[in-house]
Amino acid sequence: MTLPSPCARALAATACIVTLLVSACGAPRVTVTPSSSTSASSVPTAAPRQFAGAGFRTDIPAGWQDQTSSQSAAASLSGSGTVLMVLASPDHGLIVARTAPQPVGDDQLAQYLTSIRPAGATGMTPAEPVSIDGVSGLVITYVVAPTSGTGQETVAMAVNKAGNTYEIALVTAQQAGGSDGTGLQDVVNSWTWA
Helix, strand or coil: CCCCCHHHHHHHHHHHHHHHHHHHCCCCCCCCCCCCCCCCCCCCCCCCEEEEECCEEEEECCCCEECCCCHHHHHCCCCCCEEEEEEECCCCCEEEEEECCCCCCHHHHHHHHHHHCCCCEECCCCCEEEEECCEEEEEEEEEECCCCCCCEEEEEEEEEECCEEEEEEEEEEHHHHHHHHHHHHHHHHHCEEC
């Protein structure tokens, strides 16, 4: 019996997360069907830009901007730990990678993910397995609905590698979950540990 590769499992898990996010928002379900054929495009696509962080590398999704060194982007982040990467989407979604203030045991990752969600978060999914470049971890999703304005969806992952607990999170407006989820999927699929 042949098992799917870690990359295929990560892609499938991320696709499920995006589907759950879109379904939870009451939006129509988006179906992605893999194709083995290629079609010519009249618009050339730019080569992915690579991001090199402390202990990892990944691709910056097309249209996203590296805001890691932006003080205003850093000031807008909640949470603790060392911020390693901040990527911003055209619709103001953020993908943030950071290390936890202290390493978390593998058996405590679900509790850690629950502890980092903000007060008032709703619709939290149970922790599901995820694999990032062959390293197993967990992922949860939840929604924070402010008293006014648009609610924000968060997809938060935690994995342990080389004595660190890495948190990778997408925070986006509910209506942008599908397109920003594709960006998160691109980041996870291209992630390699250094």
